[in-house]
Amino acid sequence: MNQRRKMPKSLYAMKPNELLGALHLEKPFQGRQIYRWLTRGIVDYEKMTDLSKTLRSELQESMPSVLSTTVLTHQEDETGAIKIALRLHDGLIIEAVLLTDDKGRSTACLSSQVGCAMGCTFCRTATMGLERNLQAFEIVEQFVHLLHIDPSVSHIVFMGMGEPMANFDEVIKAISFLHDSDGFNIGYRRITISTCGLVPGIKALGELNLPIKLAVSLVAADDKLRTLLMPVNKAYPLTEVKEALVGYQATVQKRFTLEYVMLKEQNTSYEDATKLASFIRGLDVMVNLIPWNPAAELAWETPTAKEISRFTKALEQMGVPYTRRHARGKGVNGACGQLAVQARGRNTQ
Numbered sequence: 001m002n003q004r005r006k007m008p009k010s011l012y013a014m015k016p017n018e019l020l021g022a023l024h025l026e027k028p029f030q031g032r033q034i035y036r037w038l039t040r041g042i043v044d045y046e047k048m049t050d051l052s053k054t055l056r057s058e059l060q061e062s063m064p065s066v067l068s069t070t071v072l073t074h075q076e077d078e079t080g081a082i083k084i085a086l087r088l089h090d091g092l093i094i095e096a097v098l099l100t101d102d103k104g105r106s107t108a109c110l111s112s113q114v115g116c117a118m119g120c121t122f123c124r125t126a127t128m129g130l131e132r133n134l135q136a137f138e139i140v141e142q143f144v145h146l147l148h149i150d151p152s153v154s155h156i157v158f159m160g161m162g163e164p165m166a167n168f169d170e171v172i173k174a175i176s177f178l179h180d181s182d183g184f185n186i187g188y189r190r191i192t193i194s195t196c197g198l199v200p201g202i203k204a205l206g207e208l209n210l211p212i213k214l215a216v217s218l219v220a221a222d223d224k225l226r227t228l229l230m231p232v233n234k235a236y237p238l239t240e241v242k243e244a245l246v247g248y249q250a251t252v253q254k255r256f257t258l259e260y261v262m263l264k265e266q267n268t269s270y271e272d273a274t275k276l277a278s279f280i281r282g283l284d285v286m287v288n289l290i291p292w293n294p295a296a297e298l299a300w301e302t303p304t305a306k307e308i309s310r311f312t313k314a315l316e317q318m319g320v321p322y323t324r325r326h327a328r329g330k331g332v333n334g335a336c337g338q339l340a341v342q343a344r345g346r347n348t349q
């Protein structure tokens with residue numbers, strides 16, 4: 001190993017043979033050994049006990065950390081949700097959240113971008129604007145940090161900061177790394193990509209035809225209202241989103257989720273339910289109702305329990321299948337749409 005050669009920023013998101021090249025090693029088994037440790041969440045060379053002592057100290061010398069990110073803060077709320085802020089190699093900060101449900105199942109909620117360019121008016125991340133895309137290793141590292149907190153984490157959702165379909169290649173690269181059965185071995189069915197409705201991304205995911213779960217943030221089934229709430233609707237209006245979803249379902253043949261953030265007196269009327277019922281015609285979907293999680297800098301309100309139950313009754317009448325998402329992570333501003341950090345320096349909470 002020549003220690004003066006350039007080292008990568010991270011050892012994650014690389015296959016064993018890529019590790020060999022990146023670390024200027026010659027023996028293929030060393031790549032496989034390092035890969036095996038990394039995908040068990042071991043990031044400390046000293047613990048990679050089947051590497052020779054010499055190699056371990058050479059690695060320590062030339063690349064002191066296998067990770068490009070460091071954990072800045074760690075916050076837990078009363079639901080057990082844990083939000084971490086990570087500093088990236090260039091000083092930018094992102095957040096990732098660990099959520100545990102009633103059955104004790106742990107889900108890693110990962111970010112795909114630093115900030116977001118989509119401008120959804122109800123989402124706190126949108127207030128940051130877009131700083132940059134994350135690279136695959138930065139996505140994988142979020143999972144690794146969460147795994148250190150909870151070794152039983154088994155599911156992944158791309159519902160953190162950013163629009164995953166706007167960073168498609170790196171997100172897919174991260175997913176295939178996390179999926180590899182010789183590595184973290186997370187089944188595709190345990191991974192969900194959530195999108196605000198970027199049609200080219202939905203089409204590209206359909207073409208891959210993998211059993212990755214898809215969630216589409218619909219929020220409104222009326223073009224005028226949706227454009228007001230989600231400017232992305234101007235570029236990809238409802239008919240185009242629906243057409244892409246029909247095509248997606250024809251190939252992938254899997255039920256997907258429509259996320260519907262409920263905003264007080266905005267999108268929960270009887271008429272809104274009718275429009276939603278008409279949008280889902282011809283699609284096999286589950287509507288996930290999410291009461292809006294407050295963000296101090298945004299003017300929307302959460303609907304009352306009465307308003308929500310009127311809306312769900314209407315959906316039932318119209319035969320729209322739905323589930324209610326119970327907010328977890330609110331206590332640490334880690335629930336859907338609450339992630340935001342100042343571009344550099346401290347995170348906002």
Ligand code: SAH
Pocket residue numbers: 122123124158159160161162163164194195196197215216217219259260261290291292293294295336337338
């Ligand atoms: N950009 C992707 C993924 C990130 S947002 C997308 O739009 O799907 C993840 C989910 O949180 C989306 O369904 C989004 O509509 C929802 N969301 C955003 N802000 C919210 C808020 N303040 N309260 C509740 N849900 C919110």
